[in-house]
Amino acid sequence: MSIDWQRAQERPDKAQKVEGRFLLDFRTKINNFEQQIKAKDGKIERLNNELNETKEKLKETEKDLSETKEKLSSANSELNEEKEKNQKLDSTKSNLEGKLKAAEDKASSLENELESLKDLEPKLDQIKEDLEQKERELEGVKKDLQQTISDKYIEIESLKNDFNEEIKTNQMDIGSLKSDIEAKANEIEALKLKIKSLEDFIEEAKGAPQIIEEIRDVMVHKGFLSDKELEDLLEKHLNK
Secondary structure: OOOOHHHHHHOOOOOOOOOHHHHHHHHHHHHHHHHHHHHHHHHHHHHHHHHHHHHHHHHHHHHHHHHHHHHHHHHHHHHHHHHHHHHHHHHHHHHHHHHHHHHHHHHHHHHHHHHHHHHHHHHHHHHHHHHHHHHHHHHHHHHHHHHHHHHHHHHHHHHHHHHHHHHHHHHHHHHHHHHHHHHHHHHHHHHHHHHHHHHHHHHHOOOOHHHHHHHHHHHHHHOOOOHHHHHHHHHHHHOO
């Protein structure tokens, strides 16, 4: 008797009589299923391992891609720098070529001038001799000029000494004149005082014409009247 699966499903706790071949066949199928499941599990495990490896490779590949992109960006930057350098080099090359052309033209011009100077070489020898002669003449003139300057310097020093002596003499004369001026000024002040005194006396002595007459006589004969003589006249006439 085979397994009644409908009955087993309806009454799973109810026993059934099953022939051994059916059980063996069932066991074989179960073993096959287990083998298939085991094979699938192995395959799934291999696929999982492969998936993990693929993920790791993907990460590494993405990392390599990122590094490659960075290298590419750096390479592009370097390429741009190289392009700029090449442009600068081209510009420098162009400038150098222009300078080289100018230098070649200058060299050609200098060669022409050199040829012209070679033609002037005989004249240069004569000019050199004339120049040496002029230098000798100049040396003579310089010596004469130095001697003249030396003589003039001595003369100037002598004049300075004479001038200083004259200044000293003039200063002494000025000092003497100042003393004379001060003495004359003092004398003038004394005379002014004397005149003032005489005027005052004359004003007071208008009633004494005899005194005035005697003063006039003394002034006519002597040209001056001393203080002593004035006092004597006053004492003589005022004490009468």
